[in-house]
Amino acid sequence: MATSKTRRKFDKVLIANRGEIAVRIIQGLREMGLGTVAVYSEVDRTALHVLMADEAVFIGPSPAAESYLVGDKILAAARKTGAGAIHPGYGFLSENGPFSRQVEEAGLVFIGPTAESMEVMGDKLASRRKMRSSGVPVVPGTDEAVTDPEVAIGIAEGIGYPVLLKASAGGGGKGMRIVRESGEMASALRQTMGEAGSAFGNDAIFVEKYIENPKHIEVQVLGDGQGNAIHVFERECSVQRRHQKVIEESPSPSLTPELREKICAAAVQTAAAIDYRGAGTVEFILAPDGEFYFLEMNTRLQVEHPVTEMVTGTDLVHAMVKIALGEGICYRQEDLRQHGWALEFRLYAEDPSRNFAPSIGRIESMTIPQGPGVRLDLGIYEGFDVPIHYDPMLAKLIVWGEDREQAIARSRRVLSEFTLHGPVHNLPFHQWALEQPSFIDGSYTTHFVGEEFDPANWMPELDAGQAEALVAATALFEALRRSGQATDEKNVDCAAGNWRRNALRSMTGNK
Amino acid sequence: MKKRYILNYDENQYGAVVAQDGAETMVQVDDGDMTPVNFRPVLNGKAISIRFGGRLHLIHLTNSGGNGSVQATIGGRPVSLTVMDELRAQALESLGDAAGSGTICADIPGLVFQIKVSRGQIVHKGEPVIVVEAMKMQNELVAAISGTVTEVPVSEGDSVNPGDPLVIIEPEPGA
Numbered sequence: 307m308a309t310s311k312t313r314r315k316f317d318k319v320l321i322a323n324r325g326e327i328a329v330r331i332i333q334g335l336r337e338m339g340l341g342t343v344a345v346y347s348e349v350d351r352t353a354l355h356v357l358m359a360d361e362a363v364f365i366g367p368s369p370a371a372e373s374y375l376v377g378d379k380i381l382a383a384a385r386k387t388g389a390g391a392i393h394p395g396y397g398f399l400s401e402n403g404p405f406s407r408q409v410e411e412a413g414l415v416f417i418g419p420t421a422e423s424m425e426v427m428g429d430k431l432a433s434r435r436k437m438r439s440s441g442v443p444v445v446p447g448t449d450e451a452v453t454d455p456e457v458a459i460g461i462a463e464g465i466g467y468p469v470l471l472k473a474s475a476g477g478g479g480k481g482m483r484i485v486r487e488s489g490e491m492a493s494a495l496r497q498t499m500g501e502a503g504s505a506f507g508n509d510a511i512f513v514e515k516y517i518e519n520p521k522h523i524e525v526q527v528l529g530d531g532q533g534n535a536i537h538v539f540e541r542e543c544s545v546q547r548r549h550q551k552v553i554e555e556s557p558s559p560s561l562t563p564e565l566r567e568k569i570c571a572a573a574v575q576t577a578a579a580i581d582y583r584g585a586g587t588v589e590f591i592l593a594p595d596g597e598f599y600f601l602e603m604n605t606r607l608q609v610e611h612p613v614t615e616m617v618t619g620t621d622l623v624h625a626m627v628k629i630a631l632g633e634g635i636c637y638r639q640e641d642l643r644q645h646g647w648a649l650e651f652r653l654y655a656e657d658p659s660r661n662f663a664p665s666i667g668r669i670e671s672m673t674i675p676q677g678p679g680v681r682l683d684l685g686i687y688e689g690f691d692v693p694i695h696y697d698p699m700l701a702k703l704i705v706w707g708e709d710r711e712q713a714i715a716r717s718r719r720v721l722s723e724f725t726l727h728g729p730v731h732n733l734p735f736h737q738w739a740l741e742q743p744s745f746i747d748g749s750y751t752t753h754f755v756g757e758e759f760d761p762a763n764w765m766p767e768l769d770a771g772q773a774e775a776l777v778a779a780t781a782l783f784e785a786l787r788r789s790g791q792a793t794d795e796k797n798v799d800c801a802a803g804n805w806r807r808n809a810l811r812s813m814t815g816n817k
Numbered sequence: 818m819k820k821r822y823i824l825n826y827d828e829n830q831y832g833a834v835v836a837q838d839g840a841e842t843m844v845q846v847d848d849g850d851m852t853p854v855n856f857r858p859v860l861n862g863k864a865i866s867i868r869f870g871g872r873l874h875l876i877h878l879t880n881s882g883g884n885g886s887v888q889a890t891i892g893g894r895p896v897s898l899t900v901m902d903e904l905r906a907q908a909l910e911s912l913g914d915a916a917g918s919g920t921i922c923a924d925i926p927g928l929v930f931q932i933k934v935s936r937g938q939i940v941h942k943g944e945p946v947i948v949v950e951a952m953k954m955q956n957e958l959v960a961a962i963s964g965t966v967t968e969v970p971v972s973e974g975d976s977v978n979p980g981d982p983l984v985i986i987e988p989e990p991g992a
Contacts, residue, residue, distance in 0.1 A: 670879045670888070671863045722893035725864075727879035734894055766894065773829070775869035776891050776898075778844045779876040781822040781833035782856055783865055783887070784900045787880065 315631050316390025316415055317341060320363075321355070322380045323395030326685030326701055327609070328355035331393050334623030343387045345380060347373035349693040354685055361387050368695045374398045377405040381412055391415035391630060393623075397697065400606040401428060417630040418584045419605045420531070426580055427603040431474045431512055437600045440579035442572050445591070445599040447514025453499065455492040458513050462491065465515045471495060473502030474510035481505060484516050517599070519751045521560050521592040522546070524604075525573035526614045528625055528635050531583030536639040537570040538614050538622070545739060547662050547755045552732070553739060554610035554650045556617050559710060559748025560592060569598050576603060585611070585626045609652065612681060612704045616648035647713040648706045651721070651736040655698040655729035658738075659761050664698040665730040667691070675723035679706040679716050692729050700731070710748070714740055738764050825980060826898035886926070886978045899980030919986040921958050923949055923977040930955055932973055934984060938966045946984045949977065964988040 318341035321328045332342045332355060344359035349368040356362045363383035366373040373379065375398055384392060392409050394400035394417070403421035410416055427433050435449050446465040451474060452458045462469045462485065471494055473481030481502040485494045495511065503509035526538040542558035543551040561569065573588035587608045589601040611622045620637060628636045655665045669690045674682060681704040686692065692700065705720050707713030721737050742758055744750040768776065819836045834845040845851040856867040864877040877890040885899045930950040934940055942963045949956050968985040971977060 670881065671877060673860065673863070673877060724893060725877040725890040725895075727877065727881070727888040727890065727895075731895075737893060768891065768894065768896070771870040771872055772874065772891050773831075774846045774849070775867055775872070775874040776826075776876060776889060776896065777824050777831040777833050777846050778854060778869055779856065779865040779867045779874070780824055780878060780887055780889060780898060780900050781820075781835050781844065782842070782854070782867070783858075783878045784822060784902070785820055785835050786858060788902070 318343060318360075318387065318389045319391045319393055319417070319627070320345065320380065320384045320387065320389035321359070321393050321395065322374065322399055323393075323397070324350055324353060324355055324374060324685075324696065325699065326683045327395040327397075327607070329358055329685055330683050331395060331623055332358050334621060335393075335627065337621075338624060338627060340627070341389070343383065343389045345374070345383050347695070349691075349695060352690075354687055354690070363387060368693065370398065370695060377402070377408050380405075381408065381414075384414055385412075389414070391417055391627075393417040393626070394606065396606050396609055401604070403428065415630050417626055418607075419529075419582055419586065423580050423582055423586075424605045427605050429474060430472065430476070430602065431510065433602060434512075434600075436579065437576060440575060442576050442579070442600045443598065445514040445517065445601075448512045450512070451510035452495070452513055453509075453511070455495050458495055459488045459491050461513045462488065465513075468516040468518070469513050470516040471498045471511050471513060473498065473506055473508070474512060475506035475508040476502060517591050517593045519594055519753065521558070522551075522589065522601075522752055523558050523560065523569060523592045523598065524587050524589040524608075525570050526608075526611065526622070527573050527577040527582065527586050527588060528622075528629065528637070529577045529582030529584065529586065530629055530634050531581055533578055533581045534635065535574050535577035535582055536635055536637060536642070537574050538618055538620055538637070538642060539570060539644050540566060541610055541613055543610060544750055544752045545745070545754050546752055547759075551610065552652050552654070552755075553736065554613055555710075555713075556613040556648050557644050565596060565598070572598070572600070576600065584629050585622050609699075609702070610650050612683060612702060613648040613650045616681065616704055616706045617644045617646055618642055619645065646706055646708050647710045648704055649713050649717050651703045651705075651717070651733075652699055653701040653703060653726070654732045655692050655700055656732055657730040658732050658735040658759070658764065661761065662732070664694075665692075666694045666698075667729040669700075669726065669728040671725065671727040673723070673725040675703070675720040677720070677723075679713075680704075680720055681706070698729075700726075703736075714746065734765055735759075737766065741766070820902065823901045824898055826896050885980050899978070901980065919962050919964060919988055920982050921946060921961065921984040921986070923979055923981045923983055924958075925949065925956065926978050927956070927976070929971050929973050929975045929977060929983070932969060932971070932984075934966045934969065936966055936969060939989075940964065940966060940986060946986075947971075949983070958983065960984075960986055962986060962988050 319335050320343040321331050335342050342359045344356045344362040345365045346356045347368045365379040399405040401424050403424040406416045407421040426436055434444050438444050448461055468484055468486045471483045483494045483498045485491055499509040499511055522543045523540050525540045527535050529535040540558050541554050541556040543554045545553035576588045585607050587604040590598045591601050592598045625636050656662045657665055669686050669688050672688050683702040686700045705717040707716045718740050724733055739745050819834055822833045824831045832847055836843040841853050843851045844854045856865055859866045864875055867874050879888045881888050887898050887900055889896045927949040931948040934946045940960045942960055944960045945957045946960050947958050964986040967987045971983050
């Protein structure tokens with residue numbers, strides 16, 4: 307390495323996050339020879355990221371609003387441990403402009419973009435205006451907030467129904483409503499403004515064309531903060547439930563080489579237009595006619611960044627840290643290639659049969675899949691109690707194959723080897739998705755789950771042989787358990803003693 | 818010696834007999850043949866490897882709650898099931914055809930909060946018979962049939978798991 311450790315801008319980094327992303331960032335930092343500081347709330351005292359860091363600082367009660375979201379506590383922890391930089395991960399304070407500013411004003415390095423970038427991209431109207439003036443295609447619609455139904459109807463007629471009413475400050479699917487004809491406009495506008503006002507404290511609404519059957523395509527970018535930017539190709543994230551992604555892949559099965567070149571160039575243009583610094587993601591919607599439109603930019607490392615890393619052989623955490631160290635972008639655009647195919651499956655503690663309702667509890671037993679093409683970004687371990695206070699994502703399983711077909715076949719194999727007992731989880735949902743024709747042929751859209759998933763009838767049946775084997779094994783398991791219990795309680799009867807001896811004989815292979 | 822189990826998962830009920838014949842373990846599932854099985858507890862007791870029906874299966878098993886609730890995974894598919902031993906199975910069997918409908922079982926893990934009936938009492942369909950408390954919520958269970966309470970195998974304050982019989986009602990003659 308050209309820079310010696312003593313001359314670096316920082317040599318210890320505080321990770322202002324928890325769960326699998328904190329673990330993944332600690333791993334990246336350690337590989338670069340940097341010190342790591344974890345922060346933790348009451349309920350996370352023994353969480354995996356705390357166990358893995360060099361140092362850990364307690365920052366308060368379990369609710370995020372009293373710990374992971376309190377900028378002052380994070381900064382105090384950095385000062386206490388002498389960390390020279392803060393990596394925010396995703397969620398929590400990662401896209402909080404004032405926090406980024408606070409970090410830099412305290413003389414520390416924020417591993418991410420400037421507050422100005424976050425603020426432009428955090429405001430949907432401001433980002434639309436900025437992108438339109440930079441020549442990036444945006445969905446046809448208004449650049450100004452609308453409150454008058456007559457004005458909204460005029461705009462809708464200009465761009466054609468259906469249209470989408472969207473809260474300027476919204477996100478995650480909140481504050482959105484589809485309007486299919488002028489008669490629906492007045493009440494839809496009133497309701498959306500009301501929701502936006504109470505949820506986001508800002509009732510600005512804008513009107514845009516509603517794209518039917520859209521694909522969600524996003525492009526990974528890296529910027530040096532001086533107006534230079536590159537892209538690290540695209541990801542497709544159309545498998546969503548409750549407007550949240552559950553399966554992502556790279557490359558996208560929906561792009562031709564020409565379209566890929568155009569959409570990636572638009573992403574670079576977006577990042578360069580705001581002198582973007584660090585790793586970011588430009589999201590587009592792709593209409594069935596091949597037109598694509600800027601949706602928003604996520605000014606952080608994304609949950610699904612590993613699929614990009616798997617197909618391009620890059621390390622985005624290293625790249626972010628090098629940019630923060632002032633070393634610039636560590637890859638040259640012309641050296642980057644997509645090689646093979648990667649799928650990411652988010653492991654959530656949630657019940658697909660109950661509208662994906664979150665679940666909690668202790669991780670009783672876990673068997674991790676291995677073998678060719680497998681990467682697992684884990685935030686849990688056996689014996690860990692999944693807390694109720696945070697996002698229920700436990701881990702991300704990423705599977706690489708030479709092409710999409712092999713990646714899907716391999717994913718089926720890998721998922722069949724993954725066992726998790728404790729909270730209800732969505733691994734079987736991923737198995738279901740991998741059997742759906744529209745997923746297999748890549749034609750699925752963001753309506754995939756809503757249209758094809760039937761919560762009452764989706765779990766694949768066991769075949770007759772499996773069912774019988776399960777019944778036999780469970781009965782044997784119960785017999786062994788009961789005999790074990792009797793022995794432990796020194797309440798040995800002959801029968802129980804026999805059971806135990808015979809089980810042992812069975813284990814040693816004597817029949 | 819033989820042990821008999823009743824297992825439930827999804828909508829299915831299975832009977833299994835596990836028998837020890839010298840050094841050999843035999844298993845019978847439902848009305849299938851009594852067959853010798855080759856199995857081993859593996860992965861530090863977290864799973865059973867079993868050769869059954871000409872195939873080798875690796876089945877992960879975890880006791881959840883300690884009283885009959887089992888989480889299992891086979892081929893990546895998680896299954897929640899309950900397993901009852903012969904005593905409980907016999908209790909159910911003694912009810913003959915009325916088994917099930919006359920037996921009120923816990924449907925959630927919880928504590929028996931209040932027993933509203935006693936042995937010998939005549940109850941009518943729809944009458945509340947027992948209250949189970951879980952996560953500070955009280956769930957009242959009602960008689961599914963009219964008849965006479967023949968058994969209340971639990972006491973107030975007992976912790977119960979899904980599938981545990983709570984109140985057994987014998988249907989009135991001719992019902």
